[in-house]
Amino acid sequence: MDQRTAGSEEWRALAQQLRADSIRSSTGAGSGHPTSSMSAADLMSVLMSKYLRYDFDEPENPGNDHLIFSKGHASPLLYSMYKAAGAITDEELMTFREFGSRLQGHPTPVLPWVDVATGSLGQGLPIGIGVALAGKYLDEEPYRVWVLCGDSEMAEGSMWEAFQHASFYKLDNLVAILDMNRLGQTRETMDGWNGDHYASRARAFGWHAIEVDGHDPEAIDNAYSEALGNDGPTLIVAKTKKGYGVSFLEDVDGMHGKPVTPDREEAALEELGGTNDLRVDVHKPDGTASTGGGSTGEADLPTWELGDEEATRGAYGAALKAVGGARDDVVALDGEVSNSTHSQEFAEEYPERYFEMFIAEQQMVAAAVGMSVRRYVPFASSFAAFFSRAYDFIRMAAISGADLRLSGSHAGVSIGEDGPSQMALEDIAMMRAVHGSTVLQPSDANQTAKLVAQMADTSGISFMRTLRPKTPVIYSAEEDFPIGGSKTIASSDDDEVTIIGSGITVHEAIKAADALAGENISVRIVDCYSIKPIDAAGIQAAVRATGNRVVVAEDHWPEGGVGEAVLSALAEDGGEPVEFRHLAVTKMPGSGKSEELLSSHGIDAEHIARAVRELVG
Structure with a gap:
């Protein structure tokens, strides 16, 4: 189709082809969402014919626009567009949803033209915010971000987090296209075809909103043209019909996710x-155009003297600033707690690469994913407990193959008086469960700095758990801490028990060892700073050398934390059964001083020493 001469007739013909191919592919698969695809066909026909700027032969071209299907279940439409663009063949189109096919039920970046995995509703638009932020403030390039949204997902709070942030950052390079087809999976949506409800809300958030007949190509054309001339984000509210174009599918309830027989x-x-x-x-x-932040170098990391006291959250902030000074591709985001996570040090030094996401953790993680699409190196920081609110975004980021660095402060009962609502006690289990993740918990400042520098070069999703209280510096600045390793702090040929700690409990283990030494009980102390991947060989060697006796102390619920990671590592070598004592938080905490809470929950030096005594009889 020649865009110079294309008009309503050509757009309608292309839309009909997109509908037909959506039906053919989903009927061939015996599953899929053809009716959700058919409603948006006119919207996509005009977009790809006239407005989209994209080189399908060079998907890595940094000048390409970004098209994100927030309603990822409309994948038959997206794949039909790829066929129309000549990116895939009809033969491949007909492999939709087959085992081994690139054309999965919902889009994933196994296809080079797909930026991120979608399908968990309410995520495409927030991720689009991150891509648009990179375009406007980092790349400073003219590409646009187009996001096709479903009306059902407008019930997700994450969509409105996105609306707020797009307006705050004046993202004039962002166009959201709402396919208002009225019908959800089981019933009519809350707003049905009341387009003014969506438009008025968008305007209240500071967006430009345009209401349009989503099956009128000329009206769609005019809406897109109008969207390009605004000084902020635009929402196009398109009234459509699910299954449009086929009488026995059009606007028929109960057909969601059902192929034509x-x-x-x-x-x-x-x-x-x-x-x-x-x-x-x-x-x-x-x-x-260009992508990425430009120059990179080796960071001049901050250092601390042995015996100094510093919170690992403070060391994280200082190290992040140092890494940001060496690498122009590093960006930082925070959920409006930067003076607690200490990412404010980066913000003060490099304000042009710092993005405040306010109290909106879903949007913060989504924006980080979007920036990773543009090859930036995002570090997102918040209280570790609050990442649970964004867990679905983290899970989906793994499907996208995104590279994210997350820092969670205020871990465990050691935070003290703030109480259980602020205490991360499930975060290790949560992050260990993410595919391909890296989970780190440093115990001192020098160790923290070295790990932050490695996170910048670590693929996948890495998570660092940092501490609120200050802890003594126990490692020299010259020591290395490879991800996947551990540190043996104390050992001798006479060791009777291995004590494994992580974070705050490393320091409690050292105190316990001092107390036990006065009773002629020698113990080996292992700092499990890399929880995933865990140093299985090192832990196996330590425990086997100490009579198969081990105490694990952690400031976390017992489920899914360090203790279970250690047991899994010990099970791998097929050795003798171990005598195991697991000290973890097992009752709901309250407020109190850090030392009071560590004692109350049985994870302080006194309880570690008691567990060792039990093992040695």
């Missing part, structure tokens, strides 16, 4: 005008 496929395709093989030469971006 083979016996009715021919009748459906006939109503759409049959099959076709129209091709669209999608406009390529003009000129060249």
Whole structure:
């Protein structure tokens, strides 16, 4: 299709082809969401024919626009667009949802034209915010971010977090297209076809909103043209019908996620005008653009003297600033607690690369994912407990293959008086469960700095758990702490028990060892700073050398934390059964001083020493 001469007739013909191919692919698969795809076909036909700037032969072209299907279940439409653009063949289109096919039920970046995995509703628009932030404030390039949204997902709070942040940051490079087809999975949406409800809310958030007939190509064309001239984000509210174009599918409730049956496929395709093989030469971006932050170097990390006292959260902030000074591709985001997480040190030094996400943890993680799409190195910081609010975004980021660095402060009961609502006690289990994740918990400042520097080069999702209270510096600045390793702090040939700590409990283990030494009980202390990947060989060697006796102390619930990671490591070598004592938080904490809480929950030096005595009889 020649964009110079394309008009309503050509756009309608392409839309009908997109509908037909959505039906063909989903009927062939025996599953999928053709009706949700058919409602947005006109919207996408005009977009790809006239407004999208994308080089399908060079998906890494940094000047490309970004098209994100927030309603990822409309993947048949997206894949049909790829066929129309000549990116995939009809043969591949018909492998939709087959085992081993790139065309999965919901889009993933296994396809080079897909930025992020979608399908968990309410995520595409927040991620689009991150891509648009990078375009406007980091890349300073003219590419646009187009996000196709479903009306059902407008019930998700994350969508409105996105609306707030897009307005606050004046993202004039962002266009959200709302496919208002009225019907959800089981019933009508809350707002049905009341487009003014969506538009008025968007305007209240500071967006430009346009209401349009989503099946009128000329009206859609005018809406897109208007969107390009605004000085802020635009929402296009398009009234559509689910299953549009086929009489027995159009606006019929109960058809969500149901393909056309083979016996009715021919009748459906006939109503759409049959099959076709129209091709669209999608406009390529003009000129060249750049991606990423530019120069990178080795950071001059901060150091502390042995015996100094510093909170690992403070060391995180100082190290992040140092890494940011060496690498222009490092960006930082925070959930409006930067003076607690200490990311404010980066913010003060590099304000142009710091993004405040306020109290909106879902949007913070989503924005970090979006920035990773543009090859930036995002560090997102908040209280560790509050990442649980954004866990679905973290889970989906793993499916996207995103590289994220998360720092969670205020871990465990050691935070003290703030009480249980602020105490992360499930975060290790949560983050260990993420595919391909790295989970770190340093115990002193020098160790923290070395690990922060490594996080910048670590692929996948890495999580650092930092402490609120100050702890003594026990390692020299010259020591190395490779991810996947551990540190043996004290050992001798006479050790009878291995004590494994992580974070705050390393220091309690050292106190316990001093007390036990006065009773002629020698113990080996292992600092498990890398919880995932864990140093299985090192832990096995330590425990086997100390009579298969081990005490694990952690400031976390017993489920899914350091203790279970250690037991899994010990099970791998097939050695003798171990005598195991697991000290963890087992009752709901309250407020109090750090030392009072550590004692009350049985994870302080006194309780560690008591567990050792029990093991040695």
